[in-house]
Amino acid sequence: MNKYFLNFLDELESEAIYILREVWAQFENPAILFSGGKDSIVVTHLARKAFYPARMPFSLVHIDTGHNFPETIQFRDDLVKDLGLKLIIGSVQEAIDDGRVAEEKGKNATRNSLQITTLLDTIESNKIDCAIGGGRRDEEKARAKERFLSHRDDFGLWDPKNQRPELWNLLNGKCFEGEHFRAFPISNWTELDIWNYIKRENISIPSLYFAHKREVVLRNKSWIPVSQFLKLEDNEVVEVKKIRFRTLGDITITGGIESEANDLEKIVIEVAAMRYTERGDREDDKRGETAMEDRKKKGYF
Amino acid sequence: MEINNNQLLRFTTAGSVDDGKSTLIGRLLFDSKSIFEDQLESVSATSAKKGHQGIDLALFTDGLRDERAQGITIDVAYRYFTTPKRKFIIADTPGHIQYTRNMVTGASTANVAIILIDARKGVIEQTKRHAFIASLLNISHIIVCINKMDLVDYSEEVFSKFVEEFEEFSSKLLVKDVRFIPISALLGDNVVNRSTRMNWYQGSTLLNALETLHISSDINKIDARFPVQTLIRPQAGEYLDYRGYAGRIAGGIFRKGDEVVILPSGFSSKIKSIQVGEKLLEEAYAPMSVAITLEDNIDVSRGDMLVRKNNQPRLSQEFDVMLCWLNNMPARPDAKYTIIHTSNEQRAIIMEVIYKIDINTYNRETENKDLEMNDIARIKIRTTRPLMIDSYRDNRNTGSIILINENTNETVAAGMIV
Numbered sequence: 001m002n003k004y005f006l007n008f009l010d011e012l013e014s015e016a017i018y019i020l021r022e023v024w025a026q027f028e029n030p031a032i033l034f035s036g037g038k039d040s041i042v043v044t045h046l047a048r049k050a051f052y053p054a055r056m057p058f059s060l061v062h063i064d065t066g067h068n069f070p071e072t073i074q075f076r077d078d079l080v081k082d083l084g085l086k087l088i089i090g091s092v093q094e095a096i097d098d099g100r101v102a103e104e105k106g107k108n109a110t111r112n113s114l115q116i117t118t119l120l121d122t123i124e125s126n127k128i129d130c131a132i133g134g135g136r137r138d139e140e141k142a143r144a145k146e147r148f149l150s151h152r153d154d155f156g157l158w159d160p161k162n163q164r165p166e167l168w169n170l171l172n173g174k175c176f177e178g179e180h181f182r183a184f185p186i187s188n189w190t191e192l193d194i195w196n197y198i199k200r201e202n203i204s205i206p207s208l209y210f211a212h213k214r215e216v217v218l219r220n221k222s223w224i225p226v227s228q229f230l231k232l233e234d235n236e237v238v239e240v241k242k243i244r245f246r247t248l249g250d251i252t253i254t255g256g257i258e259s260e261a262n263d264l265e266k267i268v269i270e271v272a273a274m275r276y277t278e279r280g281d282r283e284d285d286k287r288g289e290t291a292m293e294d295r296k297k298k299g300y301f
Numbered sequence: 302m303e304i305n306n307n308q309l310l311r312f313t314t315a316g317s318v319d320d321g322k323s324t325l326i327g328r329l330l331f332d333s334k335s336i337f338e339d340q341l342e343s344v345s346a347t348s349a350k351k352g353h354q355g356i357d358l359a360l361f362t363d364g365l366r367d368e369r370a371q372g373i374t375i376d377v378a379y380r381y382f383t384t385p386k387r388k389f390i391i392a393d394t395p396g397h398i399q400y401t402r403n404m405v406t407g408a409s410t411a412n413v414a415i416i417l418i419d420a421r422k423g424v425i426e427q428t429k430r431h432a433f434i435a436s437l438l439n440i441s442h443i444i445v446c447i448n449k450m451d452l453v454d455y456s457e458e459v460f461s462k463f464v465e466e467f468e469e470f471s472s473k474l475l476v477k478d479v480r481f482i483p484i485s486a487l488l489g490d491n492v493v494n495r496s497t498r499m500n501w502y503q504g505s506t507l508l509n510a511l512e513t514l515h516i517s518s519d520i521n522k523i524d525a526r527f528p529v530q531t532l533i534r535p536q537a538g539e540y541l542d543y544r545g546y547a548g549r550i551a552g553g554i555f556r557k558g559d560e561v562v563i564l565p566s567g568f569s570s571k572i573k574s575i576q577v578g579e580k581l582l583e584e585a586y587a588p589m590s591v592a593i594t595l596e597d598n599i600d601v602s603r604g605d606m607l608v609r610k611n612n613q614p615r616l617s618q619e620f621d622v623m624l625c626w627l628n629n630m631p632a633r634p635d636a637k638y639t640i641i642h643t644s645n646e647q648r649a650i651i652m653e654v655i656y657k658i659d660i661n662t663y664n665r666e667t668e669n670k671d672l673e674m675n676d677i678a679r680i681k682i683r684t685t686r687p688l689m690i691d692s693y694r695d696n697r698n699t700g701s702i703i704l705i706n707e708n709t710n711e712t713v714a715a716g717m718i719v
Contacts, residue, residue: 018590052579165405167405
């Protein structure tokens with residue numbers, strides 16, 4: 001191997017750091033959208049690296065649906081404390097209480113799409129002009145069309161057919177008052193890249209990603225964790241399974257997979273051999289062909 | 302799994318609806334086992350619904366709702382797959398003439414361009430357009446796939462004829478490395494697996510070519526260029542006096558102790574440290590993102606560039622650019638635009654349109670000089686202050702610019718410095 005050539009993980013890292021620094025240089029008040037999932041954890045790690053030895057200059061924004069894994073919240077709070085960051089919480093529960101949004105009805109009701117209003121409100125009230133996310137193009141076909149710097153109009157809407165062309169590594173983050181940008185520094189990473197990187201950098205992640213015993217029910221071919229928010233159907237049976245999560249969303253919609261992988265080495269091997277996409281266990285994406293596209297246009301992550 | 306030394310290869314595919322581009326990408330993903338079972342199930346179901354026999358590989362690249370409805374690609378879509386040898390990023394771009402801007406976008410970061418030729422049709426206008434853009438964007442490698450060989454009885458004669466045709470017109474272009482592969486994306490011949498129906502072809506399969514092409518030299522490792530993105534100043538604790546310059550090396554190699562000149566001021570100093578995160582490095586090279594500190598306390602800010610004393614870019618305020626117009630609104634004569642070059646931002650004015658290029662015939666047009674969407678032209682540009690430029694042929698990073706309309710904030714043009 002040529003001594004003066006980066007391997008793919010180094011090149012992805014270098015690209016992401018470049019974008020994070022551009023965001024810092026081009027915007028007044030950027031912040032990281034932090035869900036407590038592996039992708040936003042990797043973005044936070046990259047941001048730390050990009051500005052070392054100075055403190056990372058971004059606050060973390062958590063859009064809290066109220067339907068959380070307790071482990072995720074604990075992890076979030078520890079991380080914020082460790083890095084000495086400011087945490088901004090946008091509460092979906094408050095938006096419901098205020099009558100800004102209404103709970104979905106029906107069997108598979110979730111608060112997933114309710115996050116859009118809270119997210120846009122939080123961006124506006126905190127005057128965030130660039131919200132940095134952990135979205136990856138390989139996740140989903142609407143995300144495959146995303147730019148590194150993605151424009152949102154003054155209603156927070158995304159117009160995928162009329163995006164600014166992005167050439168070389170020249171980024172145009174110019175916007176008018178009221179508009180904002182989303183930045184996706186890990187656009188070019190795949191799920192496997194994320195895991196290889198977490199392993200290489202030894203990044204700490206919530207215990208939920210490792211195999212553990214948990215009470216679950218089988219719903220729509222996924223193991224959904226039992227929680228105070230889950231309404232059991234008559235025919236559903238609670239079982240204890242050894243599972244782990246491939247992605248983390250709301251506790252009500254995130255399905256686990258049966259697994260014995262209890263360390264990063266085993267997870268990398270498991271992910272490399274995986275035959276189903278990671279969002280296949282997310283109920284929010286099982287709502288039809290264009291579920292993500294529709295949510296994204298309205299301002300979703 | 303020893304993947305640690307694997308390289309990243311970016312390639313672009315250009316083609317229109319019917320020359321099999323989507324099928325080719327689907328075939329690459331499918332045969333390299335990059336398709337997941339739930340994707341396969343969904344595509345099989347859709348294929349059955351549409352009445353196809355078997356699975357329609359093209360459906361793997363389906364995008365937004367409008368694209369699915371119209372069976373076209375509107376925007377650049379990025380796709381990913383990995384083999385034991387390399388990680389690949391595909392910039393999948395539409396090939397119609399009105400989408401030149403997307404082709405240019407996809408090509409701007411590519412190591413390799415794949416150009417598809419339909420074995421029943423041979424070299425057509427679109428082929429010439431794709432080849433021209435690949436050459437204009439200085440893509441180091443072109444792979445011409447003669448597709449649909451199954452429809453011409455896997456004929457060696459047909460293949461050779463089109464290779465000859467391509468070579469004839471492409472001799473006018475600046476392309477270093479062109480190779481030709483006879484394939485059938487539909488049936489999988491020579492895409493990932495070697496065809497048993499074309500024993501006359503002894504070259505590599507498409508995937509094998511992508512896995513083994515020499516790409517280490519695609520990035521300029523000679524001319525050291527470090528555009529400063531931002532300053533890192535902790536102003537606390539043991540780093541009280543730390544003053545780091547953050548940036549992504551745009552060319553060449555920098556070593557600790559190197560004497561460097563800061564442009565445009567012209568002051569010189571020595572590199573005190575280079576680091577990525579907590580890790581201190583002895584040397585760093587393009588395209589690494591690093592933080593550099595200098596021995597002397599000099600005023601350096603965003604937009605400045607660290608270079609070597611004996612190897613400096615041109616410091617210029619007026620220069621020629623090959624410009625591709627990307628916006629619906631045509632260029633206005635004498636209008637001022639914001640120009641972005643590396644981390645530098647200035648204002649610019651288009652002084653003169655020297656000629657436009659007809660990308661189908663490669664002829665120069667000097668009569669009509671209006672710059673409209675998808676036009677490519679050689680122009681003369683003037684900036685408010687000098688930029689530190691190289692020619693695009695020497696360095697993609699320090700030889701490229703974009704123009705922004707100050708009224709709409711849109712990126713309206715992309716340019717390659719001549």
